[in-house]
Amino acid sequence: MSDVLNQLAEVLEARKGADPASSYVAKLYGKGLDAILKKVGEEATETVMAAKDGDPDKLVYEIADLWFHSLVLLAQQGLHPNAVLAELDRRFGQSGIAEKASRSG
Numbered sequence: 660m661s662d663v664l665n666q667l668a669e670v671l672e673a674r675k676g677a678d679p680a681s682s683y684v685a686k687l688y689g690k691g692l693d694a695i696l697k698k699v700g701e702e703a704t705e706t707v708m709a710a711k712d713g714d715p716d717k718l719v720y721e722i723a724d725l726w727f728h729s730l731v732l733l734a735q736q737g738l739h740p741n742a743v744l745a746e747l748d749r750r751f752g753q754s755g756i757a758e759k760a761s762r763s764g
């Protein structure tokens with residue numbers, strides 16, 4: 660599953676040199692950090708509204724938008740999504756759940 664993140668991260672990196680007229684991501688980079696942060700905030704709000712509406716399809720759609728714009732933010736800041744996965748992995752290891760899961764499996 661994280662292969663999608665890797666491939667998308669590659670595309671987002673390549674878009675740094677792309678024509679804003681032909682790419683949504685290049686256009687967003689061109690608008691700068693504040694525009695990217697605004698999109699992250701909007702998508703977070705839309706995620707909250709979808710959850711409150713109790714619509715699972717809409718919730719998945721909005722979370723995809725939120726994750727996507729978070730990935731654009733990471734790329735714009737020179738970060739790779741693997742840094743976030745590594746942080747989650749570190750927390751999972753610390754929680755002891757991983758150890759319990761390996762013992763029960």
Ligand SMILES: N=c1c2ncn([C@@H]3O[C@H](COP(=O)(O)OP(=O)(O)OP(=O)(O)O)[C@@H](O)[C@H]3O)c2ncn1[C@@H]1O[C@H](COP(=O)(O)O)[C@@H](O)[C@H]1O
Nearest residue numbers: 667670671674681682683684685686698701723724727728
């Ligand atoms: N996953 C996505 C993706 N998810 C959402 N979006 C865009 O994010 C925007 C979501 O914002 P909104 O819902 O607010 O819709 P909107 O009103 O059109 O947005 P604004 O123009 O107002 O910002 C839409 O324009 C979507 O098209 C995405 N655009 C691109 N990708 C991926 O990024 C890759 C590179 O995209 P380009 O740079 O466009 O080639 C693509 O191949 C896709 O894999």
